[in-house]
Amino acid sequence: MWEDLKVLHRQNRDRHLIDLFAQDPDRAETYSIDGADLRLDLSKTQIDAPVLAALTALCDVSGLAARRAAMFSGEKINETEGRAVLHTALRRSDDSRVLVDGADVMPAVRETLDRMAAFAEAVRSGRLGGVGGSITDVVSIGIGGSDLGPVMATLALAPYSDGPRLHYVSNVDSAHIADTLKSLDPTRTLINVASKTFTTVETMTNARTARDWMVAGGGDPARQFSAISTALDLAAEFGIPADHVFGFSDWVGGRFSLWGPIGLPVMLAVGAGNFRAMLAGGEAMDRHFQTAPWARNLPVLLALVGLWHSHVCGYPSRAVLPYEQRLARLPAYLQQLEMESNGKSVAMDGSDVDGPTGAIVWGEPGTNGQHAFFQLLHQGTAVVPCEFIVGARGHEADLADHHRLLVANCLAQSQALMTGRGLEEARAKAAAAGFTGAELERQARHRVFPGNRPSVTLVYPQLTPAVLGQIVALYEHRVFAEGVILGINSFDQFGVELGKEIATSLGPLLAEGGSTAALDGSTAALIGYLREHGCCVV
C-alpha cells in the first residue's frame, strides 16, 4: 500500500499544484468536502484520484470501520491499558445505551452533566458564593489534558462568556500561581482542581498552594473549592465537599476529556446552554465520521492527507495556522492530541512501527505568524504542509473590515505557498527596486518563491460553540484514524513516565542536598551549578 503511494509520489514529484487546477477545472469543487458546518479544501495538495484511491485503501486494509465501531460501542480498544475509549459518550444526546463491562455508562454521564449545569448556574447566579460574596474569579488548576482543552475552549468562546473571569494555572513554576493569585480576592475566588488521577505533582502542588492562599486570605476552601477527577476518594481526602466533586471514568482519556467534567470551567464561563451546544457540535461530527464514505469523510481525509505528507512525501512537521485569534491555543491543544496520541514507535502488537508516526505539530495564529516564521514556510529548504483555519464572520460586526483583512491574508498565504514566484517575475521586482546588471541577478534570486507548497484550508461560518465542538471532534477523529492506519494505540502515553520518575528522584537532591556521584556527568554538573547559585535550600 505505502509502496503504491510512494510510486505515485515519485511519478508526480515535479508536478506543480497550479497545473492540477489547469488540468481539472472542477478540482476545487471535487476536493472541497463538507461535514456538519465545516468545509475542508484539500485542492492545494497533490491529492488526485489515484492518490486518494490508494489512500482510502489504507482505511480498508487497516480495518478502520470495525475499529471505529468498536470505539463508539465501548470495546476496550486501548489495549495496553485495558480501557474503553468513550469520550464520544460524553456528547451523546440520544437515549441509546453504551455498555462497558456490561453496564450502561450513559445514566452517569447524563447525571454528571446535569450536576455540572446546576453547579455552574449556582456559581454564575451568585447563589453559590464565597465568604466575601458572589464568585468573581475562577482559577482552574490542572495540566495537560486537564488544562489545554478548557484553556483553548474558554478563549475560543470568549464572545459567549458572561460568567466569572476564568484563569488557568498549569505550570508548577511558582510564577504561574503567584502571578495568577496576586490580583484575586481569596474570599470571592473559586479554585477548581482538575486532575484525572488527582496525583499529578504539578497540579497537587499548585492546589495546596492555592488552599493555603485562600485560608490565609480569609476564604473558605470547604465552600470555594471544586474538583474534577476519576479519583473521588483522593478529592475527598483533599477536603473538597462531595457536592463540589465531579467524577468521570477511566474510559475518557485526558486529552479527550474537554466534553465532560474537565470542561466545567468552560461551562462556568459561557453557561450550560453554550456548553451543550459545543457538545452537540462534537456529536454532529461524530455522526459525520460514522456515516460519510472515506473520500467524503472530513476526519479521515485530514488523517489521509497528513499521512500522505508525513509517510509518503517525508515532510516531518505540519503547521496549524488559525486565522482566528481566539483559536490561539488550538495549536498547543493539538500538539498534545496529536503528539501524545500518535508519537509512538511500537505498534499495538508490540512490533516496531514501520515509518514515521505522529507528525510534529506547531503553529500560531495568523496574521501574527506571517511576520515571524512564514519566511521559512515560503523560502526555507523544508516543506511544511500548512493547515489554514478561518471563519467567514467574526463576532465584531462593527469591525468587519478587520475580519475581511484577516480572511484576505489567510487566502493570500495559501495561494502564495502554492503559486510561488518565478525568476522572471523576481527579476522584474528587483529591477523595479532599482537594481541592474549582475546585482539585479543576485537580488532576483532572493526574491524567488519556489511555490508548489501544499496546504489545506478549513472554513466555517463563524466560531460558535457548535462549530468549536465540530472542529475539536474533527481533530480527535483524525488522530484516531491516523493511529488505526498506523497500527498504533493512540490512547496510552507511556512516553511521559520516565521523566516524571527521574524528577521524583532528583527532587530530594535539590531540596536536601546529597551526593550526585551516581548521576550522569552532565546532570551532576548542572545540579552543581544550580546549587551554587541558590537552587538548593541546604
Ligand SMILES: O=P(O)(O)OC[C@H]1O[C@H](O)[C@H](O)[C@@H](O)[C@@H]1O
Ligand atoms: O489529569 P491528570 O491526571 O492530572 O493528568 C494530566 C496530564 O498528565 C500526564 O502526564 C499525561 O501526559 C497527560 O495525558 C495528562 O493529561
